[in-house]
Amino acid sequence: xxxxxQLGSHVSVSEGALVLLRCNYSSSVPPYLFWxxxxxxxxxxxxxxYTSAATxxxxxxxxxxxxxxxETSFHLTKPSAHMRDAAEYFCAVSVxxxxxxxLIFGKGTTLSVSS
Amino acid sequence: DSGVTQTPKHLITATGQRVTLRCSPRSGDLSVYxxxxxxDQGLQFLIQYYNGEERAKGNILERFSAQQFPDxxxxxxxxxxxxxxxxxxxxxxxxxxxxxxxxxxxxxLTVL
Numbered sequence: 001x002x003x004x005x006q007l008g009s010h011v012s013v014s015e016g017a018l019v020l021l022r023c024n025y026s027s028s029v030p031p032y033l034f035w036x037x038x039x040x041x042x043x044x045x046x047x048x049x050y051t052s053a054a055t056x057x058x059x060x061x062x063x064x065x066x067x068x069x070x071e072t073s074f075h076l077t078k079p080s081a082h083m084r085d086a087a088e089y090f091c092a093v094s095v096x097x098x099x100x101x102x103l104i105f106g107k108g109t110t111l112s113v114s115s
Numbered sequence: 116d117s118g119v120t121q122t123p124k125h126l127i128t129a130t131g132q133r134v135t136l137r138c139s140p141r142s143g144d145l146s147v148y149x150x151x152x153x154x155d156q157g158l159q160f161l162i163q164y165y166n167g168e169e170r171a172k173g174n175i176l177e178r179f180s181a182q183q184f185p186d187x188x189x190x191x192x193x194x195x196x197x198x199x200x201x202x203x204x205x206x207x208x209x210x211x212x213x214x215x216x217x218x219x220x221x222x223x224l225t226v227l
Contacts, residue, residue, distance in 0.1 A: 034215065036218075042220060043117065043119075043205060043218040043219055043220045043221050044205065044207075044218040045117070045218070046215055046216075046217070049215050090158065101146075101163070101171075101209070101216075102148065102160040102163055102171050102173055103148075103150075103158075103160060103207075103216060104160065105157060105158040105159075106157075107157045108157065108158075
């Protein structure tokens with residue numbers, strides 16, 4: 001069975017600082033990995049995805065993530081935080097098979113950005 | 116705007132009642148997923164349909180059921196509601212079973 005662990009339920013950074021949100025996964029087969037962002041009172045928006053191509057994945061809004069198989073990690077980074085990045089971020093894993101491709105989500109990390 | 120629509124946006128009902136949540140996937144998407152988001156359980160997968168057929172089941176209670184219609188819209192039926200069913204219910208859609216999922220804005224269910 002697949003699972004996702006997001007380290008740190010709350011991360012606070014200053015505007016312009018590096019953003020690092022941690023995600024570790026568990027999967028017995030090569031997984032697909034995703035990062036979603038949820039702004040208050042909104043649905044989830046896909047930031048980026050890893051599907052076994054390049055290990056460094058670039059997403060929207062300046063975010064990127066690196067798949068590290070040896071560390072079973074898929075951490076999300078952004079070089080310089082903006083106030084508008086304040087939101088909740090979810091890491092998710094799926095293993096596509098004939099039975100379906102449900103996303104298994106981590107518990108989420110709330111990012112706060114201060115001026 | 117993801118292109119996935121969900122109605123209603125908010126729903127307030129009483130324990131023991133039955134409600135129906137509706138989802139229209141993005142144009143061209145064949146797969147629909149339902150997720151529940153609550154403070155204590157987080158985001159949990161409930162059920163997936165592909166082109167009208169059930170494809171995968173997650174932590175969906177027996178009191179809950181879903182279906183996908185020929186026009187590909189989907190409905191999630193929740194019955195004998197309990198206080199603990201209060202949550203945000205999201206629908207997502209994807210082109211097929213191997214593509215990224217796009218989420219709707221959700222339906223917030225409050226059971227009093």
